[in-house]
Amino acid sequence: MSYTSLSYLLLCAGVFCLYYAVPLSLRRYVLLIGSAVFYLSLNGTVFFLLFLMTVILAYIFGIILEQKRIKFLLWAAVLIVIGPLLIGRFSGYADFLRYRWILPVGISFYSLQIIGYLIDVYRGKYPAERDLFSFALFISWFPQIIQGPIARYDALSSQLNTGHHFDCRRTGLAVKTILGGLFLKMVIADRAGIFVDAVYGDTGTYGGGFLWLAAILYTVQIYADFLSCVTVSIGVSRLFGIELMNNFDHPYTAVSVRDFWRRWHISLSTWLRDYVYIPLGGNRHGKARRYINLLVTFAVSGLWHGAGLKYLVWGLLHGFYQITEDYVHVNSRIFTLFRVMIGWVIFRASRLREALSVLLAMFTRVHLQEFTAQALADTGFDVKEIIVFLVSMLAWAVYSKWNRKAEKLPESVQLCAVIIVIAVIWVFGIYGIGFEAKDFIYGEF
Amino acid sequence: MKRVLKYMIFVLCLLITLTGLNYLLEPKYTYRNTTWPTTSTFNQFYRMKKNTVDLIFLGSSYSVNAFSPQYLYDTYGYRSYNLGSEQQSLFLSYYWLKEALRFQSPEVVVLEGRNIFPKEADTPVNTNEAFIRKALDPMHWSSVKTEAVHELCLLDPAQQEISYYLTNIRFHNRWKELSAEDLDWHSAHTAELKGYYPMQDTQPEHEFHPFDNEDKGMPIDPDPLMLVYLEKIQDLCLEKGIHLIVINIPAGDMYQGMHEMLMPFIEAHDIEYYNLSEINLYESLGVDEETENAVDHADWRGSLKLTDFVGRVLLEKGYLEAKEDSQWEDTKDFYQKLINELQ
Numbered sequence: 001m002s003y004t005s006l007s008y009l010l011l012c013a014g015v016f017c018l019y020y021a022v023p024l025s026l027r028r029y030v031l032l033i034g035s036a037v038f039y040l041s042l043n044g045t046v047f048f049l050l051f052l053m054t055v056i057l058a059y060i061f062g063i064i065l066e067q068k069r070i071k072f073l074l075w076a077a078v079l080i081v082i083g084p085l086l087i088g089r090f091s092g093y094a095d096f097l098r099y100r101w102i103l104p105v106g107i108s109f110y111s112l113q114i115i116g117y118l119i120d121v122y123r124g125k126y127p128a129e130r131d132l133f134s135f136a137l138f139i140s141w142f143p144q145i146i147q148g149p150i151a152r153y154d155a156l157s158s159q160l161n162t163g164h165h166f167d168c169r170r171t172g173l174a175v176k177t178i179l180g181g182l183f184l185k186m187v188i189a190d191r192a193g194i195f196v197d198a199v200y201g202d203t204g205t206y207g208g209g210f211l212w213l214a215a216i217l218y219t220v221q222i223y224a225d226f227l228s229c230v231t232v233s234i235g236v237s238r239l240f241g242i243e244l245m246n247n248f249d250h251p252y253t254a255v256s257v258r259d260f261w262r263r264w265h266i267s268l269s270t271w272l273r274d275y276v277y278i279p280l281g282g283n284r285h286g287k288a289r290r291y292i293n294l295l296v297t298f299a300v301s302g303l304w305h306g307a308g309l310k311y312l313v314w315g316l317l318h319g320f321y322q323i324t325e326d327y328v329h330v331n332s333r334i335f336t337l338f339r340v341m342i343g344w345v346i347f348r349a350s351r352l353r354e355a356l357s358v359l360l361a362m363f364t365r366v367h368l369q370e371f372t373a374q375a376l377a378d379t380g381f382d383v384k385e386i387i388v389f390l391v392s393m394l395a396w397a398v399y400s401k402w403n404r405k406a407e408k409l410p411e412s413v414q415l416c417a418v419i420i421v422i423a424v425i426w427v428f429g430i431y432g433i434g435f436e437a438k439d440f441i442y443g444e445f
Numbered sequence: 446m447k448r449v450l451k452y453m454i455f456v457l458c459l460l461i462t463l464t465g466l467n468y469l470l471e472p473k474y475t476y477r478n479t480t481w482p483t484t485s486t487f488n489q490f491y492r493m494k495k496n497t498v499d500l501i502f503l504g505s506s507y508s509v510n511a512f513s514p515q516y517l518y519d520t521y522g523y524r525s526y527n528l529g530s531e532q533q534s535l536f537l538s539y540y541w542l543k544e545a546l547r548f549q550s551p552e553v554v555v556l557e558g559r560n561i562f563p564k565e566a567d568t569p570v571n572t573n574e575a576f577i578r579k580a581l582d583p584m585h586w587s588s589v590k591t592e593a594v595h596e597l598c599l600l601d602p603a604q605q606e607i608s609y610y611l612t613n614i615r616f617h618n619r620w621k622e623l624s625a626e627d628l629d630w631h632s633a634h635t636a637e638l639k640g641y642y643p644m645q646d647t648q649p650e651h652e653f654h655p656f657d658n659e660d661k662g663m664p665i666d667p668d669p670l671m672l673v674y675l676e677k678i679q680d681l682c683l684e685k686g687i688h689l690i691v692i693n694i695p696a697g698d699m700y701q702g703m704h705e706m707l708m709p710f711i712e713a714h715d716i717e718y719y720n721l722s723e724i725n726l727y728e729s730l731g732v733d734e735e736t737e738n739a740v741d742h743a744d745w746r747g748s749l750k751l752t753d754f755v756g757r758v759l760l761e762k763g764y765l766e767a768k769e770d771s772q773w774e775d776t777k778d779f780y781q782k783l784i785n786e787l788q
Contacts, residue, residue, distance in 0.1 A: 006607070168448075384621050415455045423462050427470070432614040 003146065003232045004185055004431065011038060011142075016239050024163030031137055031160060031240065038142035039106075047104035051140070054081060058114045059135045062121050062128035074122045081114045089307045106145040108304055112271055113139060117153045119275055126154050134161050143236035147229045149247040149267035156242070164241025173407075176414075177235030179421050180399070184228035186429030187392045191385060192221035194430070198379035200348055203358050208366035210375075211358050218348045219341045220393070223252065226265070252340075255331040257321040260340055268304075272297050287326075295319040310352040317343050388428050463613075469623065470616045471582055475632040480642055481506050483530040487583035489636035490526055490545070497772060498549040499765050500525035502640070503538040503678075504557025505564075507694045510647075510742045511557065511751040514639040515773065515780040521756040522767025527640030530580045534560050534572040535674035536600075537580040540593035542678060544584055546685060553688045553764050555755055556678060558718075559696060561671045562703060569601035571668050581609060600670070637776040638783075643745035645787055650741040651697025655727035662702035672710055679714055688764050693720040694751065695727050695740045721754070730754055745787050 002008060015034035019027050040048045061077035088103040117138075121128045129135040138157045139145075199206050199214035206214075230247040237244045247266050254260035261269045280293040295316060302315020321339055342359065349355035373383055381389075399406070406414070475485045486509075500523055502512045508529030517523045526549075528541050538556060545551070565572050577597065584590045594609040608614040626632065656662075675691075682689040691711070693699050699722040711718045721727055721739075730750045732739045739747030759765050 382621075412451070415451075419455070419459050419462055422459060423466060426463060426466055426613055427617055427620050429617065432608070432617055 003229055004182060007041075008038075011041075012236050012239065015142075019240055020166045024165075027163035027240075028137060028161045029133065031141070032133055035137065035140040035142040035145070039140060039145065042106070042146075043104040050084065051104065051110070052136075054084075054110075054114065055136050055139050056132070057081070058118060058139070059129065059132050061118060062135070063130070065118060065122045066124075066128040069122055069124070074118060077118050078115050081118070082111050085111045089303055106147075109148045109150055110139050110145055112150050112268075112275075112304075113153075116150070116271055116275060120153065129153070129157065131161075137161070141237075141242075143233040144244060147226070147233070148265075149230060149233070149245050150271050151244065151267070155245065159242045167241065170241065171239060172414075174235045174238035176418065177238060178232055179235075179418065179425070181228040181231030181233075181235055182425055182429070183392070183421055184224045184231060184396065186425055186431055188389065188396060189221050189224035189228055190430035191381075191389045191392070191428075192217040192224070194385065195376075195379050195381035196221055196348065198381070200350070203349070203354060203361070206361075207370040208362050208364065209368060209370045210379075211362045212366065214348075215341050215345050215362065219252075219337070219344050222344060222347075223248075252337055253333055254336050254340075255333055256325050256336055257318060257339060258325055260336055261318070261322075268301070272301055276300050291323050294322055298322075305347075308351060310346050310349060310355055313352055313355075314343055314346045317346065392424075392428070467612050467616075469627055470619045471612050472616065472619065473627060473629075473633045474579060475626070475629070476636070476638075476642070477629070477632050478626060480644065481509050481531045481579075482636060482642060483579040484583050484633050485636040486528065486530065486640040487541075487580075488634040489639065490528060491548070491585065492634065493526065493549070493772060495548055496550045497770055498524055498526045498545075499551055499768070500553045500555065500759070501542065501545055501549070501551045502527040502529055502555045502557065503533065503542060504529040504555075505533050505560050506531045507559055507696070507742060508533075508557035509640065509642050510644050510744075511694050511739075511748050512555065512755060513641040513643070513748055513752045513780075515637075515641065515776055516749055516752045517756055518770075518773040519777060519780070520753065521760060521765075522769070523756065523759060523765050524768055524770050524773060525639070529557060529640060530576070532560070532564060532572040532576040533580055534564070534570050534576075535671040535678065536570040536597070537572070537577065537593075539674045539677050539681070540589060541580065541584070542681060543593075544587070544589045546681070547587065547589065550685075551687055553690065553759065554678070554682055555690045555692055556675075558675075558691045558693045558707075559699065561667045561675060561691075561707060562665060562698075563668045566668075569670075570597065571671055574604065577604075578609075578615065582612060586610070637779045639773075639776070641748070643748065643783065643787060644742055645744055647738050647742045647744040647747075649697055649738065653695060653697040653722075653740045654700075655695065655722055655724040656701035656704065657724040661705065662700035664702040664706050667707050667710065675710075675716075676714065679716060688762075689716060690755075690758065691716055691718045692755070693718075693722060694743065695721045695730075697740065719754075719758070721751070726754075745784070 011034065015030060018034075019030045022030055036048075039051060043051070057080055058077065061073070061080075065073060065077065085103065085107050088107070117129075120126060129138070134157060137160050138151070138153055141151070141156065141160060144151060196214050196218045199210050200218075203211065227248055230244075234244045234246070245267060249263040249266065251260055251264035254263050277293055277297040280296060281289055282293060283290040298315040298319035299312060300315070301318070302311040302313070305311045305315070321343075345358055345362070346352070346355040349358055376382060376386070406417070409417075473484045475482045500514075500517070502508055502514075502525065506529065509527060509531075512525070512527050512529070514525040514527055517525050526545075528545060530537070533541075535556075538560075542554060560571055563571060570577065581590065581593060581597075584593070590609070594606055597609075598604045598606040605614060679689055681687075693704075699720060701723075704720050704723070707718075710716075719726055721730065730739055730753075732747060732750050737746040737750065738744045739750050743751055
């Protein structure tokens with residue numbers, strides 16, 4: 001059940017109707033049931049039981065850690081929570097293993113969410129949750145479990161457990177937010193993915209020019225894809241009066257890689273900062289130690305993203321970028337974006353060896369003659385697709401810039417705009433028979 | 446109240462927009478762009494006056510090219526409509542008959558029976574999705590369509606039930622192919638020839654010899670599912686008091702070996718059956734093979750012979766009465782002009 005699937009939208013509609021139909025005090029149970037149904041349909045019974053067991057253990061550990069602040073207990077709890085994820089990730093590195101662990105969707109996100117909670121309880125930031133239902137709802141909140149944002153207990157739990165009254169204006173805003181997310185995913189991200197998938201499906205046959213274009217389009221795709229997912233999550237949560245944090249702040253306008261990580265996947269960056277980088281010593285023990293901490297933190301980030309050497313190298317590359325920024329001060333958006341894009345090439349390739357050969361070809365095998373209409377059409381990204389892609393990008397840019405002003409337009413104008421956006425997704429969205437409705441990229445991590 | 450009204454208007458506008466877009470995106474097979482104009486055939490059928498069609502033809506493209514309702518009316522005065530479509534499996538014929546009975550009360554159904562035998566043997570309903578959609582997409586929403594789509598998806602799990610209602614799921618990528626024809630409402634809804642399409646200069650697709658008990662050829666079993674639907678068609682006809690006639694157009698692949706595999710079923714169910722590949726029946730058509738082709742996809746001259754055969758049977762058996770009807774009178778000139786052009 002993808003966030004763009006009809007079944008997901010129907011689930012949201014069902015939970016929405018039920019939520020406002022029951023008394024305030026029962027509304028959180030509706031959310032919990034909705035989350036359980038979503039997780040079950042997504043991962044099946046076995047993974048659901050694993051998830052349930054993890055939640056119960058984390059709940060018990062939370063209460064124990066509140067009363068007995070023993071570091072060993074914290075480590076034990078963290079290892080138990082992150083165990084399945086670690087085994088899954090490391091089996092990806094060990095080629096000699098016959099079987100790879102299949103991980104349930106969303107495990108990367110809920111594991112970090114639980115660990116953050118346990119550490120905060122251990123640190124005495126807030127008391128442990130005594131209500132198992134409230135705790136389970138915080139961990140399993142369905143609009144965000146697949147791809148975040150990685151929520152903090154103190155920011156989300158009370159919102160989930162307080163029954164909210166229906167608000168027509170807020171619901172309208174939520175629907176518009178969801179539509180924005182669907183537009184980003186189905187019209188922009190998956191359209192860019194047509195070309196990217198074609199080129200990365202057989203990188204050896206394409207020249208450097210196509211590989212550059214694929215790198216640029218993947219840079220667009222991964223942002224649009226991830227942003228769309230978070231936007232849908234925010235929109236769906238808003239239907240129930242719950243505000244999730246914004247996970248992005250125009251990351252491609254960053255003037256340095258350090259700045260980029262302040263704007264990209266903010267919930268992960270701040271999580272890594274609070275629960276990895278600072279506990280390692282942060283920047284409190286001199287330059288050399290800071291660099292080591294930085295590299296370790298970004299190595300963890302890489303490992304979190306997936307199993308495979310390429311993710312580790314990608315993470316370390318971002319750590320390395322930031323170390324070099326201490327010595328070479330180039331405050332340039334273009335240069336930052338360029339470096340990020342090089343990182344995405346490693347990220348997108350099927351393995352590290354392919355990434356290196358793609359990068360080599362990008363700098364040594366460029367022939368402008370390869371850009372013929374036929375060659376583009378052969379990838380599925382023909383002239384008509386390119387036009388729709390560019391116009392959609394432009395429309396999104398205009399909307400991003402003027403959306404606050406757009407909200408002040410008369411309601412009838414806004415409703416007309418909603419019809420137009422639905423019609424555009426209806427016609428130009430990438431979905432349906434003949435297409436693999438792509439799951440969100442970050443859902444794989 | 447004003448707010449509720451506003452949202453109701455919004456929902457209405459949204460539904461109209463999406464329905465309009467789905468109409469626009471659906472492929473339209475009309476006389477302008479194809480030899481087997483399924484879209485206009487089925488759409489025109491819905492425009493016929495209630496209970497005015499006395500004879501319905503069902504079947505594959507062979508049927509579309511073989512039976513001319515206008516010629517039948519002009520010659521015999523019988524009011525008929527040809528609901529055949531490309532590779533129409535008996536599954537589709539059954540549901541189109543059911544759908545037709547919502548609007549018409551025919552006295553005779555002529556079923557062209559090539560698809561009783563395997564045509565697309567590797568597909569669950571003996572025809573592939575493209576042809577299924579050509580037949581089912583123009584069908585109006587009703588309990589018949591719901592049943593047809595549901596049964597289809599039970600038989601063929603690869604099909605998506607919802608895509609037959611929200612056709613954008615299948616066709617939304619057609620935005621790249623849209624042309625002025627997609628806006629031509631008249632062509633998509635008008636079939637003056639009432640489902641018939643005259644072909645010119647066709648040839649038999651396989652070597653054809655009418656069978657005469659000399660060379661039986663390899664026996665091939667009828668498709669079991671098609672027999673189930675043949676039985677359903679017969680049951681429906683019996684229930685409604687309709688005469689069912691099954692006709693096999695002369696075809697190279699309707700030799701005696703196949704014929705004999707079908708006959709036990711035909712005899713057991715007491716179905717009125719004519720295999721025009723059989724030498725006596727074929728010769729009774731009076732086809733001049735130098736200038737006419739009545740085999741496989743018949744040419745327009747051959748189709749007159751085949752339609753004439755149906756007319757003679759109906760006349761001899763007294764199944765139908767000749768009736769005057771403006772719906773066929775009004776298209777006489779159109780048909781005559783077309784025939785003159787073909788000559």
